[in-house]
Amino acid sequence: MPLRILGAIRKWLDNERHLGPIMIIPAMLVVIGLIAYPFGNALWLSMTDTQAGQEGTGNYVGFDNFVDLWEMKDFRTIIIPNTLRYTFGAVVLKLAFGMGLALLLNRPMPMKNVFRGVILLPWIVPTSLSVMAWRWMLDPDFSIINEMLINLEIIDKDILFLVKPKPALWSVMAVNIWRGTPFFAVTLLAALQVVPQEQLEAAQIDGANVVQRFMKVIVPTIMPVIVVTTMFSLVRTLGDVEIVWVLTGGGRDTHLLATYSYQLGFTATQLGRGAAASLFLFPGFLVLMFLQLRYLQNRDY
Incomplete structure (x- = not known):
């Protein structure tokens, strides 16, 4: 009987239509546990008045947190202007320097x-360690x-450098560019390996x-590699907390959405408003x- 059951299971798994979904279940569980659930929880918190350690909070307030922030x-x-300048400015320069490298x-x-x-090296060294070195190099006295x-x-x-708002x-932004350029360089270098040399030689002959x-x-x-790498870097740069927090702590008008959210949620204990930010x-x-x-779906290869 057990052998018959095992044989039936093996025969059932031989069908790719059955085996495929089973193989992706572990990845789905990881995505749900580490991405989908935290995102859903943050979305819910952003619509409540939750405050850490405060009783009577956690009530649904709709979009009030977003309106209050605005x-x-x-x-x-x-x-918001700082976030946009920092994110798009840094990503564009990282792309340019990475392409050059x-x-x-x-x-x-x-x-x-x-x-x-x-x-x-700039990319693999722990962020807090490398940024501390930059903080010393940019110190107004030393x-x-x-x-x-x-x-x-x-x-x-x-x-x-770290005293007046604009510098x-x-x-x-310069530290972020220094740290993120190697990621672009290595990714684009891998993409350059598949560029057909015949096309380059034909273009040169022409x-x-x-x-x-x-x-x-x-x-x-x-271009597909550029698009995917740029989008990944945009998301990473938008959520960058460590560099700003270690260098300025959000002072000197250097707050970004990520650091301001961290300050609201963990320093001021306003979890709802921090999630909204x-x-x-x-x-x-x-x-x-x-x-x-x-773009990637419509592109002809």
């Missing part, structure tokens, strides 16, 4: 594998960057210069992800 002047004029490392050069490993610039006679007085935001070969052959070929730009990014999927 009515705050600093939220409209500082936090990828093209450079794709050319024949001595010790190429060594350089490929070295450029990964900045080694200021010392170098003064010795080179580029500036004649110290730049207050502080640009400094935070008289196309370097820029034309890049725009007409390389970019169209690796973290989800404030979600509809816009949902539209971007939808457009990305449509």
Whole structure:
């Protein structure tokens, strides 16, 4: 009897229509447990007045948290603009620098594998550790960057990188670019390996210069990788807390939605309003992800 049951199970599993769903169940459980449930819980919290350690809270308030945030002047004029500048500015520059590094490392050069490993260091070093080093280098009293610039006679007085609002935001963005560029470089370098050399040689024979070969052959070929990598980086940069928190703590008008959400939820214990802040730009990014999927589905390979 047990052998007959085992035989029936084996025969049932031999059918790919049965085996396929079973094989993806572990991945589905991970996605549900680590992504879907936390997101659903955050969405629910954003529509309540939940406060940590406060009785009588947790009541449904609809979109009141979002309206209250929008009515705050600093939220409209500082936090949201900072988030948009930081996210899109950093991602565009990471893409540009990463593409440049990828093209450079794709050319024949001595010790190429060594350089490929070295450029990964900013990305693999723990964020808090590397940002602490940057905090020391940007310190208004002990900045080694200021010392170098003064010795080179580029500036004649110290730049207050983390003191004034604009330099502080640009400094935070620069650290994010430094840390995220290797991810773009390695991903795009892998994509460049599949660009057909025959097409590049044919374009060169037809008289196309370097820029034309890049725009007409390389970019169209690796565009799906560029789109996916850019979207992934947008999401990661939008949720970046560590760099801003370690460098400025959100002060000097460097608050982003992620750091402000953290401050509301964990410092001020306003979990509902903090969840609303973290989800404030979600509809816009949902539209971007939808457009990305449509582009990838409609692309002809």
